[in-house]
Amino acid sequence: MRDLSYLKLLSEKFPNRRKCLSEIVNLNAILGLPKGTEYFFSDIHGEDQAFIHLLRSSSGVIRDKIDDIFKGELSEEERQELAHLIYYPRRELQKQSVASGAPAAWQRTIIYRLIRVCRLVSRKYTRSKVRKKMPEDYAYILDEMLHTDENEKDKQVYFESIIDSIVENEAADSFIVELCDLIHNLSIDQLHIIGDIFDRGPRADLVMEELMSYGDVDIQWGNHDIDWMGAACGNEACICNVLRVATGYNSFDVLEDGYGINLRALSMFAQKTYGDDPCERFRPHILDENVYDSISPLLAARMQKAITIMQLKYEGQLIRRHPEYRMDDRLLLDRIDPERGTVLIGDREYELLDTHFPTVDWSNPYRLTEEEQSLMDTLRASFMHSPLLNRHVRFLYSHGSIYKCINGNLLYHGCIPMTEDGEFMTVEMNGIRLSGRALMDFLGGRIKDAYFLPEGDEGKQQAVDMMWYLWCGKASPLFGKDKMATFESRFTGDKELSRERMNAYYVLSRDERIVDKILREFDLSTEHGHIINGHVPVRKLEGELPYRAGGKLFTIDGGLAKSYQKKTGIAGYTLIYNSQSLALAEHSPFIPGQESSPRVEVVEKMDPRVRVRDTDNGRELEAQIQDLKELLSAYRDGRIKEDGAQ
Numbered sequence: 263m264r265d266l267s268y269l270k271l272l273s274e275k276f277p278n279r280r281k282c283l284s285e286i287v288n289l290n291a292i293l294g295l296p297k298g299t300e301y302f303f304s305d306i307h308g309e310d311q312a313f314i315h316l317l318r319s320s321s322g323v324i325r326d327k328i329d330d331i332f333k334g335e336l337s338e339e340e341r342q343e344l345a346h347l348i349y350y351p352r353r354e355l356q357k358q359s360v361a362s363g364a365p366a367a368w369q370r371t372i373i374y375r376l377i378r379v380c381r382l383v384s385r386k387y388t389r390s391k392v393r394k395k396m397p398e399d400y401a402y403i404l405d406e407m408l409h410t411d412e413n414e415k416d417k418q419v420y421f422e423s424i425i426d427s428i429v430e431n432e433a434a435d436s437f438i439v440e441l442c443d444l445i446h447n448l449s450i451d452q453l454h455i456i457g458d459i460f461d462r463g464p465r466a467d468l469v470m471e472e473l474m475s476y477g478d479v480d481i482q483w484g485n486h487d488i489d490w491m492g493a494a495c496g497n498e499a500c501i502c503n504v505l506r507v508a509t510g511y512n513s514f515d516v517l518e519d520g521y522g523i524n525l526r527a528l529s530m531f532a533q534k535t536y537g538d539d540p541c542e543r544f545r546p547h548i549l550d551e552n553v554y555d556s557i558s559p560l561l562a563a564r565m566q567k568a569i570t571i572m573q574l575k576y577e578g579q580l581i582r583r584h585p586e587y588r589m590d591d592r593l594l595l596d597r598i599d600p601e602r603g604t605v606l607i608g609d610r611e612y613e614l615l616d617t618h619f620p621t622v623d624w625s626n627p628y629r630l631t632e633e634e635q636s637l638m639d640t641l642r643a644s645f646m647h648s649p650l651l652n653r654h655v656r657f658l659y660s661h662g663s664i665y666k667c668i669n670g671n672l673l674y675h676g677c678i679p680m681t682e683d684g685e686f687m688t689v690e691m692n693g694i695r696l697s698g699r700a701l702m703d704f705l706g707g708r709i710k711d712a713y714f715l716p717e718g719d720e721g722k723q724q725a726v727d728m729m730w731y732l733w734c735g736k737a738s739p740l741f742g743k744d745k746m747a748t749f750e751s752r753f754t755g756d757k758e759l760s761r762e763r764m765n766a767y768y769v770l771s772r773d774e775r776i777v778d779k780i781l782r783e784f785d786l787s788t789e790h791g792h793i794i795n796g797h798v799p800v801r802k803l804e805g806e807l808p809y810r811a812g813g814k815l816f817t818i819d820g821g822l823a824k825s826y827q828k829k830t831g832i833a834g835y836t837l838i839y840n841s842q843s844l845a846l847a848e849h850s851p852f853i854p855g856q857e858s859s860p861r862v863e864v865v866e867k868m869d870p871r872v873r874v875r876d877t878d879n880g881r882e883l884e885a886q887i888q889d890l891k892e893l894l895s896a897y898r899d900g901r902i903k904e905d906g907a908q
């Protein structure tokens with residue numbers, strides 16, 4: 263039973279029995295509706311054009327809806343044009359205006375067609391929920407049009423007069439844009455991003471802007487996201503690594519045009535220090551041409567080498583500062599023999615392919631030169647004071663977590679660290695031994711501390727340092743490998759030495775019993791629950807499947823990033839969970855201007871159909887109904903006086 267003080271607060275919103283009963287009826291009706299559609303994406307890696315297309319097309323679902331409505335009525339070309347208008351309304355309206363001045367007849371026809379699409383995608387929601395998603399300026403008009411049957415004679419003139427008024431008052435373009443945006447928002451009820459928004463691709467900043475335009479979105483942080491978040495917190499090793507990856511993939515636009523990071527100091531330092539160095543081991547992967555900041559491959563290579571050496575120095579300092587990380591094997595600069603041009607790794611000596619280290623003091627190889635320190639001061643200030651980066655990082659914090667349990671499913675980016683015998687790996691942090699869910703909760707808290715603890719707090723620096731560990735630490739659930747082989751791949755070229763071995767989780771999780779163990783650890787049903795993660799590209803070309811453990815675990819990193827597509831053979835997965843099924847959409851590589859329908863496979867049918875009452879939101883609504891019933895009882899027995907009762 264709720265205490266009387268809580269019921270009195272509730273009575274301010276529902277001041278009498280009539281309003282109480284009305285809300286109970288409303289909530290019960292919502293419980294009976296089909297659940298909204300959830301979309302799961304993973305490992306976007308800065309591929310803004312491909313991801314935005316998947317998002318705005320609802321991974322091909324909007325095109326399917328158009329075909330359902332208009333097949334037999336409109337040609338293939340007309341249906342495709344309508345789909346592209348919904349995906350990119352501003353761009354397509356501009357094309358139409360240039361081509362024909364967007365005549366009134368065309369505008370009327372398009373509005374009518376869009377209303378029909380909007381009706382179809384909105385039919386599983388209550389009228390009030392649909393109205394909440396509408397743009398405020400057009401809410402009344404849209405509400406009327408969506409719920410008016412224009413085929414009824416009495417309503418036909420009314421419906422047509424609304425459209426005529428919109429067109430005649432030159433509001434058609436803005437109305438069409440808002441209507442298209444409403445279709446997007448109604449097609450995806452909940453959006454889940456299973457990590458790695460950043461790195462490799464050209465414009466992670468544009469991906470973030472698109473995500474921030476969606477109402478119900480959550481993010482499970484990936485190690486690449488944590489790296490950028492750590493950079494924004496001032497972690498020097500993270501800053502170096504962000505810049506190393508960006509220079510290595512020719513991603514200068516996201517740094518300078520996107521986030522306003524000043525790279526002039528780095529380019530000048532690299533040219534001065536490595537100007538006579540060909541830097542062959544650091545040549546960038548050019549998968550996308552920069553639009554705003556064209557840098558030659560040779561300069562990019564020199565910038566990458568400069569920042570890589572600084573990264574190795576800062577990482578060495580972190581490892582020495584934190585023996586609890588147990589990463590002494592990554593201290594490699596002090597194992598180089600500069601005279602012989604070799605490095606000792608383990609008990610074996612390897613020849614170095616690059617022996618030019620002009621900034622390394624071999625008596626103290628992890629100390630930065632004065633010029634390197636000055637450069638870092640500039641870069642650190644640029645990252646920490648970038649307005650847009652901080653805006654995006656705040657969104658990652660407010661809408662993100664290290665894992666999420668929702669509607670019976672467990673979402674996380676990488677893994678739950680495990681030992682080879684199938685037990686949760688125990689990790690000692692701050693003198694506490696942690697494993698499984700407790701480890702995830704502890705690390706999630708440290709991530710928040712890194713950004714939100716005030717400067718000078720004794721735990722602030724520990725948390726900021728931890729951000730780098732989460733990027734590449736042996737027991738990091740976001741990384742899930744034994745090492746980050748940056749040094750080996752750049753300086754030795756030995757493929758076996760450069761191999762990064764996955765945590766035992768990735769083999770064990772093929773076993774349904776292990777997946778059940780993880781689900782139980784997070785208090786989820788082993789009968790109906792699923793694990794959904796990303797991080798490791800599914801190599802479809804080698805016969806790998808995105809689901810395992812009897813369909814209880816989904817890995818949905820299918821290679822949206824161009825750098826993975828030669829390995830995977832596809833361009834990413836979308837997992838779609840609606841009231842009737844759980845389905846995987848498999849995407850082909852994105853080519854601007856070309857429509858490519860995904861291959862959709864239903865992997866689990868929902869029988870019976872999932873209703874709102876079966877979801878986490880439904881359980882919250884049922885709790886609200888119980889509270890309202892207690893308030894109703896308090897009104898009836900006089901414990902609380904009604905206001906305005908009839």
